[in-house]
Amino acid sequence: MKPIANLSQIDIDPSVPCFVPLGGSGEIGMNFNLYGYQGQWLVVDMGITFADDTTPPGIDVICPDISCLRSVKDQVAGIVITHAHEDHVGAIHYLWRQIQKPVYCTAFTASVARRKLGEAGLLDQVPLAEVLPGSTQAIGPFELEWVTLTHSVPEANALLLTLGSVRIFHTGDWKLDPHPLEGAHYDDRRLMELGELGIDYLVGDSTNATVDGWSGSEAECHSALLRVIAEQKHRVAVTCFSSNTARLSAIGDIAHETGRRISVLGRSLYNYLQTAKATGYLKNFPDLVPTEDLDYLPRSEQLILATGSQGEPRAAMAKLAKGEHPDLLLEPEDTVVFSSKVIPGNEKKLYRLYDLLAQKRIHVVTEQDAPIHVSGHPCRDELRWMYRALRPTHIIPVHGEARHMIAHAELAESLGLGATQVTNGDVLSLSVQAPKQVGRVQTGRLGLSGSSLVPLSDRALSERRALADGGLITVTLVLDKKCRLVSEPQMQCVGVPTGEVELDSVTADLALAIEDILSEQSSRVLQSDELLREALQREFGHMLRQWLGIKPRQLIQLVRI
Ligand SMILES: [Zn+2]
Numbered sequence: 226m227k228p229i230a231n232l233s234q235i236d237i238d239p240s241v242p243c244f245v246p247l248g249g250s251g252e253i254g255m256n257f258n259l260y261g262y263q264g265q266w267l268v269v270d271m272g273i274t275f276a277d278d279t280t281p282p283g284i285d286v287i288c289p290d291i292s293c294l295r296s297v298k299d300q301v302a303g304i305v306i307t308h309a310h311e312d313h314v315g316a317i318h319y320l321w322r323q324i325q326k327p328v329y330c331t332a333f334t335a336s337v338a339r340r341k342l343g344e345a346g347l348l349d350q351v352p353l354a355e356v357l358p359g360s361t362q363a364i365g366p367f368e369l370e371w372v373t374l375t376h377s378v379p380e381a382n383a384l385l386l387t388l389g390s391v392r393i394f395h396t397g398d399w400k401l402d403p404h405p406l407e408g409a410h411y412d413d414r415r416l417m418e419l420g421e422l423g424i425d426y427l428v429g430d431s432t433n434a435t436v437d438g439w440s441g442s443e444a445e446c447h448s449a450l451l452r453v454i455a456e457q458k459h460r461v462a463v464t465c466f467s468s469n470t471a472r473l474s475a476i477g478d479i480a481h482e483t484g485r486r487i488s489v490l491g492r493s494l495y496n497y498l499q500t501a502k503a504t505g506y507l508k509n510f511p512d513l514v515p516t517e518d519l520d521y522l523p524r525s526e527q528l529i530l531a532t533g534s535q536g537e538p539r540a541a542m543a544k545l546a547k548g549e550h551p552d553l554l555l556e557p558e559d560t561v562v563f564s565s566k567v568i569p570g571n572e573k574k575l576y577r578l579y580d581l582l583a584q585k586r587i588h589v590v591t592e593q594d595a596p597i598h599v600s601g602h603p604c605r606d607e608l609r610w611m612y613r614a615l616r617p618t619h620i621i622p623v624h625g626e627a628r629h630m631i632a633h634a635e636l637a638e639s640l641g642l643g644a645t646q647v648t649n650g651d652v653l654s655l656s657v658q659a660p661k662q663v664g665r666v667q668t669g670r671l672g673l674s675g676s677s678l679v680p681l682s683d684r685a686l687s688e689r690r691a692l693a694d695g696g697l698i699t700v701t702l703v704l705d706k707k708c709r710l711v712s713e714p715q716m717q718c719v720g721v722p723t724g725e726v727e728l729d730s731v732t733a734d735l736a737l738a739i740e741d742i743l744s745e746q747s748s749r750v751l752q753s754d755e756l757l758r759e760a761l762q763r764e765f766g767h768m769l770r771q772w773l774g775i776k777p778r779q780l781i782q783l784v785r786i
């Protein structure tokens with residue numbers, strides 16, 4: 226089905242609910258979903274994703290392209306954020322201006338959203354309403370219930386949408402953690418009740434649909450971390466995801482249990498600790514030791530909490546591994562604990578950190594060595610439990626790459642449930658009978674370049690990549706009125722290794738070649754800078770390949786006198 230630029234051009238029956246994923250279906254991150262009903266739209270989540278090896282240089286943050294919403298902006302009833310992870314709330318300050326409608330979320334998420342909106346100078350403009358977990362509300366024609374689930378951040382909410390006679394359960398991110406350490410437990414009684422009521426569609430988290438068993442509990446993780454840290458005789462530095470309040474709580478308790486004091490390195494950890502305390506979490510977390518006072522404590526009493534569990538080069542853990550942190554130098558026999566998983570794509574960065582630490586005789590403990598991390602997403606047995614409780618008629622897998630979503634659909638079918646695959650941009654009508662694709666809208670990825678969002682396919686970004694791959698050679702030609710070279714061409718290289726070749730030594734060859742090219746061109750080409758540049762570029766490319774074995778980006782400047 227051919228994608229259409231405007232959602233308003235798709236023929237949608239307003240009396241039947243519809244679902245449109247614009248980000249997060251077929252990829253990890255960048256979740257952005259839309260529900261439509263009675264001519265209005267509800268946005269669910271506004272997430273970002275982070276750059277990987279395939280992203281043009283200089284782009285760190287990526288947002289979904291939601292330009293198809295422009296034509297229905299006035300029909301958006303509101304924006305709902307399920308929880309406080311970057312892949313769900315991280316784009317709020319980048320994308321809100323395109324929609325400009327009220328935002329609804331629970332207190333912890335609201336606190337994270339406010340910080341982002343404040344940094345973007347939007348705090349006064351965005352109507353942000355805090356809702357209570359478990360509460361119900363109507364946003365335009367959307368009847369909504371916030372259903373509490375567990376995850377790796379407090380207040381992970383599923384949404385029960387009642388749209389006429391159709392009930393949709395949008396899971397958000399979830400797991401079944403019987404001992405979540407911080408925050409509410411999932412409400413299994415309510416889930417059973419919803420199963421009795423009858424769920425038509427479940428739109429759900431596919432992240433771990435390829436993983437057997439259960440994801441495990443934060444309480445088990447606490448025990449394993451305690452064992453690891455209690456064994457250490459010297460300083461211990463732990464890194465984990467800053468938003469994982471349960472893990473921070475466990476580390477706070479472990480400090481107490483092992484007679485250590487905590488010092489924090491990294492802004493995002495400070496921010497999340499503050500957010501958690503301000504919203505009623507981490508009540509027993511110990512007072513922090515300022516990093517400048519660490520020298521007064523024996524190494525055996527120090528527990529450092531550091532950002533950078535994915536090897537981010539600007540975060541505290543990378544600086545510690547390189548010995549470049551201004552406030553702390555790790556020493557031989559210290560231990561670094563990575564209480565996190567390796568997100569695919571970050572392997573190289575992390576292995577490099579492990580090596581740097583090992584070279585300094587610092588012990589490294591990862592989840593390969595001890596069960597010191599649990600995932601926040603449902604594995605196959607948790608999916609089975611949920612689907613037996615809710616008994617949805619139909620599953621729509623989202624939040625995953627293709628293999629996760631396919632495994633999710635197959636698991637649903639093995640339980641006798643219907644399953645429909647979607648990908649970003651699909652417009653799906655959700656009648657009581659069966660889902661049906663009624664159209665497709667254009668989607669895509671926008672990279673944050675400075676303060677602008679630019680399509681990753683933008684020519685400037687592909688040029689940036691070409692420059693990063695091969696460097697740049699500029700050639701300046703001064704031509705007289707008859708298009709003859711007035712002086713020798715001037716060549717300059719930026720980021721082009723020339724090896725044995727002295728550029729000066731090839732300038733004479735270049736001048737001859739250029740004169741040849743000029744003599745072969747028609748007067749139409751000679752009079753047009755654009756056509757002449759094209760002709761020169763073709764030939765110049767061949768010559769560069771002969772001289773250097775590579776073809777860097779070329780910039781030919783013509784000066785006519
Ligand atoms: Zn999440």
Ligand SMILES: [Zn+2]
Pocket residue numbers: 256310312313398624
């Ligand atoms: Zn997520």
